[in-house]
Amino acid sequence: MTDFPAIAIAPELTVVVPSYNERDNVPELAARLDRVLAGIAWEMIVVDDDSPDGTSRVVKDLARRDPRIRCIRRVGRRGLAGACIEGMLASSAPVVAVMDADLQHDETILPAMLDHIRAGKDLVVASRNIEGGSKTEGLSPIRRAISDLGRRLSAMILKAPLSDPMSGFFMIKRDLVEQVAPKLATAGFKILADIAASVSSRPSFAEVPYVFRERVHGESKLDAKVALDYLGFILNKLSGGLIPLRFIFFALVGSTGLVVHMVSLYLALGAGLQFEWAQTLATFVAMTSNFLINNEITYRDGRLKGSRFLVGLVLFYGVCSLGAFANVGVASWLYAEAAEWWLAGIAGALMGAVFNYAASSAIVWRR
Numbered sequence: 001m002t003d004f005p006a007i008a009i010a011p012e013l014t015v016v017v018p019s020y021n022e023r024d025n026v027p028e029l030a031a032r033l034d035r036v037l038a039g040i041a042w043e044m045i046v047v048d049d050d051s052p053d054g055t056s057r058v059v060k061d062l063a064r065r066d067p068r069i070r071c072i073r074r075v076g077r078r079g080l081a082g083a084c085i086e087g088m089l090a091s092s093a094p095v096v097a098v099m100d101a102d103l104q105h106d107e108t109i110l111p112a113m114l115d116h117i118r119a120g121k122d123l124v125v126a127s128r129n130i131e132g133g134s135k136t137e138g139l140s141p142i143r144r145a146i147s148d149l150g151r152r153l154s155a156m157i158l159k160a161p162l163s164d165p166m167s168g169f170f171m172i173k174r175d176l177v178e179q180v181a182p183k184l185a186t187a188g189f190k191i192l193a194d195i196a197a198s199v200s201s202r203p204s205f206a207e208v209p210y211v212f213r214e215r216v217h218g219e220s221k222l223d224a225k226v227a228l229d230y231l232g233f234i235l236n237k238l239s240g241g242l243i244p245l246r247f248i249f250f251a252l253v254g255s256t257g258l259v260v261h262m263v264s265l266y267l268a269l270g271a272g273l274q275f276e277w278a279q280t281l282a283t284f285v286a287m288t289s290n291f292l293i294n295n296e297i298t299y300r301d302g303r304l305k306g307s308r309f310l311v312g313l314v315l316f317y318g319v320c321s322l323g324a325f326a327n328v329g330v331a332s333w334l335y336a337e338a339a340e341w342w343l344a345g346i347a348g349a350l351m352g353a354v355f356n357y358a359a360s361s362a363i364v365w366r367r
């Protein structure tokens with residue numbers, strides 16, 4: 001005999017809760033689940049990416065008093081999608097739900113969601129964008145625009161016409177997750193869209209409206225990085241997975257470099273610099289900004305720090321210079337072969353981008 005309390009019923013539902021710095025929210029969420037899921041055999045798995053605020057300690061304290069609560073503490077890793085996947089795969093219940101730890105998702109609709117699954121649906125999405133949902137209310141204009149763009153782009157790659165594909169609140173049959181899990185990306189906030197794009201056939205699904213609540217404790221982790229990650233994911237899927245995600249990021253970052261270049265050139269000329277000097281300065285500013293963003297996003301899993309950072313920056317300048325030669329070389333050759341000027345231009349730019357990407361991966365951020 002052990003001292004552990006006997007659990008009479010195996011859970012029907014696992015609620016997976018990804019968390020990062022949510023110490024003040026998780027205990028309240030657990031209390032609310034206990035109330036709203038009365039009569040349902042449930043468990044909660046909090047997947048915490050080693051939050052500096054000690055969320056995992058708080059969850060483990062709860063778990064010692066309530067065997068329905070578990071904590072997966074991941075160290076050395078960050079990523080919402082990956083945390084959700086790991087939580088779902090740690091479940092042995094037939095049904096899994098994913099919801100945020102920060103109380104912004106309305107837990108009172110969980111029983112209605114489960115009813116849909118019990119009635120045979122594969123997937124149930126809690127949606128802000130149908131009648132009865134909060135729509136984009138409460139979102140800042142910029143978040144509203146991003147959310148709208150994300151929804152339109154997602155529509156092109158999904159197997160099911162979801163009204164809120166970026167929702168982090170859904171319920172699904174575990175079988176389905178087990179099938180697609182090896183195909184899913186682990187970075188960013190795209191878990192539901194990724195599942196809905198990766199399933200082999202159209203899932204049967206239902207949507208339940210909810211009002212997205214204000215956050216009381218802690219802060220949002222959704223930033224420009226997350227938005228860029230989402231865009232890269234959609235472009236990757238649109239290319240049938242042919243173009244690597246990393247190259248897409250690299251190219252997106254490259255296009256921000258053009259903007260940085262033009263702004264720097266404008267400012268330098270305004271400050272009275274000669275054109276040659278202004279252009280040189282702008283080139284270095286743009287290369288430096290590309291390097292910084294690539295180090296943060298494109299190669300975040302192999303981020304350069306300390307002395308390797310400076311060496312990397314210098315190598316990156318070198319790679320970009322060679323890339324410029326490749327660019328001009330290919331463009332001039334095509335132009336001489338009587339290609340259209342714009343075709344030669346595009347081919348050159350593409351050649352430069354591919355060269356910079358290949359060389360950066362092999363030399364600057366080599367592992």
Ligand code: GDD
Nearest residue numbers: 018019020049078079080083100101102166168220221222
């Ligand atoms: N484990 C882990 N690792 N959890 C994370 C990470 C991470 O790297 N980043 C964020 N989380 C957790 C947060 O602690 C929270 O519980 C949940 O994921 C959502 O993060 P928020 O930072 O609160 O996101 P939001 O409220 O701004 O974003 C909302 O809109 C998104 C886009 O529509 C949420 O509804 C998201 O679920 C939704 O995807």
Ligand code: MN
Nearest residue numbers: 100102104220
């Ligand atoms: Mn939130």
